[in-house]
Amino acid sequence: MFRNYLKIAWRNFIQHKWYSFLNIGGLAIGMACSILILLWVQSESSYDTFHDNADELYRLTSIASEDFKAAVSPAGMIEALPELIPEIEAGVRLSSPFKALFEADNQKFKEESAFYVDANFLDVFTFPLVKGDSKKALVQPDGILVTEDVAVKFFGTTNALGKTIKVDNNDVFTVTGILENIPTNSHLQFDILLPMSYNAKTNTDLINKVWDSFNFYGYFQFKKNTITSQEDLDAIIDRINQVYSSRNEFEITFNLQPLKDIHLHSDLQIDVGGHGNIQYVNIFLIVAFIILIVACINYMNLATARSARRAKEVGLRKVIGAGRRQLVLQFLGESTIVSFVSLLLAIGLVYILLPSFNELAQKELTFQLGDPMVWIALLTIALITGVISGSYPALFLSKFRPVRVLKGRLKLSKSNLVFRNGLVVSQFVISVLLLVGTIVIYKQLNFIKDKNLGFDKSNLIYVPMEGEIWGKMEALRTALAENALTKDFSIMSDLPSNLLTGDFAIHWEGKDPNQQILFPNIRADEDFLDVFQMSLLNGRSFSKNSSENNDYIINETAVRIMGMDIESAIGKSLTFRGDKGTIIGVVKDFNFKPLQYAIEPLVLQHAKRGNLTVIKAAPNSTENTIAALEKIYGTLNPAYPLSYNFVDSNLDAQYKGEQQMGAIFNVFALLAIFISCMGLYGLSAFMAEQRFKEIGIRKVLGASALRLVNMLSQDFLRLVFMAFVLALPIAWYVMKQWLQGFAFHIELQWWMFLLAGLIVLIIALSTVSYQSLRASLANPIKSLRTE
Incomplete structure (x- = not known):
């Protein structure tokens, strides 16, 4: 019987090639699109599942207000909680990712993805070593771990244990482990790990074990079966918040974020980069389903439209004894055969289109037909597609009455027309x-x-302070000011594009003592407003007089929150982080965070030193300006290659x-x-x-x-x-x-x-x-x- 169905399906295919092409082509394109989307969805959903203890790992996050939720926590708190809460088996701290200059075999390399981590990092996370002992690799303060790719880049081989690397032209580290290249589906992406014990020599948060400065990422591994329900998780979170509130006056609440949720469910500030979005995953799942349904609808429409052509076949089959069940199976069989042929074409399309799709999605997706689970998924898609697309035609064609059909009186019912139109x-x-x-x-x-973000982002080049520049800021100022290409510059603590710093320690005249609002801040020199071409609504900018370090400029939002107006705010006293000063100006609101976030109150504090230099290049002179910067930095900081970027590129990367x-x-x-x-x-x-x-x-x-x-x-x-x-x-x-x-x-x-x-x-x-x-x-x- 099946052989007969197959023969009839083949004859129909040969006799109506154009119709068959439309059906198979539509289904093949629909399946190929759906397979590509599902590969992307599978990749997005697989983040951090490779860790052995993934179900027991949680990240500690903080909530300062409804509008400010951060991925960071205090260093001292992360260290102490495993002792205070017995259900926590281990805690591990990570610094923010940082850039550094690494020197190996007399070659210098600028790397951007390095972390300081606690010694038990490799016990908590499953990042295997291809060489070295994971129990000892991060114990000694002068140890360093690099990935296989970095080892080859630095030394030409992965056999690099015991070799030395100089960091920032300063301390020398010994390679104590070679990591497997980090999986692309890890939310932590790094090439180099350094021991937290080395950072603890100079970092005041680590030295003082602070509970009120939020600069580290904290992860906890809980004991097996400690958290088996949302109630268990809520109970642990309540205990963490009780511990914190007993030691601090600030109203900060904490949350535990499951490791597997970080990539898709993290809308936190001060987070590591590269996260996905569960909303986009859901959207594309719907799109994949829609495309497949559209292809199935094509098949249904064309099959029912051609129903008159197959009516006599149905009539003759019924006359010689075929039951409706057999006819339904025949037409479903035909649609399933078409679906499986379409699947074969779809697989070919996926292989052809995957490189382009990877480039579009900036992924490294692979289509592994050797995996049995992949075949199960593909065959399931083909079977479901065949059944859905053939269901209505099969039911519709199989109900024809043989007498009417053979007399040539076939007339399509209104319900059929309504369904097809639908x-x-x-x-x-x-x-x-x-x-x-x-x-x-x-x-x-x-x-x-x-x-318009409230400032001019064009032609702005920023250069981080590195190496000898830290001790030569005045010489840098002089050199930049003397060159016509670089004379428009400003030195500041942070770019006004994705501001991460902030503090509750702010007081002004008439402030409610119970009011707790986080104020982001930027420490900047007197040229800041001019370089970014920001609008000063009232007052004045910072003066070049170096004694005025406690002058403040605030934005419009800060004025409103303080209960003042633009005119009356000037001259009012303001204390920020213990530094008492005076409000000398009000700047028009500008976006200093991605547009997903509303504008928050901002404090600009006068300072001569900073982490960045921003240079405003004249139009059509960017290349000459960069050449001038290379000459200036080459003279003042010869051990470091010039590292620069553009403010508009930094803004684009946020989206x-x-x-x-x-x-x-x-x-x-x-x-x-x-x-x-x-x-x-x-x-x-x-x-x-x-x-x-x-x-x-x-x-x-x-x-x-x-x-x-x-x-x-x-x-x-x-x-x-x-x-x-x-x-x-x-x-x-x-x-x-x-x-x-x-x-x-x-x-x-x-x-x-x-x-x-x-x-x-x-x-x-x-x-x-x-x-x-x-x-x-x-x-x-x-x-x-x-x-």
């Missing part, structure tokens, strides 16, 4: 939704790119995830629309074929080609209009929810929805009109010669 409407509802999403995402990303999501979304939205058009093209061809004689009669009676095209197209255009009306409220709600993730965002406007509708209308009209025009221009003699 499928077409569903496809174009999806198309409108995807197009609206594409337009809104594009506009939001452009809004981010073009938004890397959104840009990637937008690019991927656009590609798959276009593919979904293309698949819809393939089905519409085939459906319009069959509709034109069914009305072939009617068209011939109308032409004989004088109907013009334009009138015939209008007649054949108007039914489809009604369906597109209906889809547009249905899609509007859904699109508005979905995009409104997405935009809520940004404190600053565009407003949804009517033209975005109208444009999406017009694009879909034009695409549908172009697709249908081709077949309609072809039918209207056919010779009527061909259609009427049998009459």
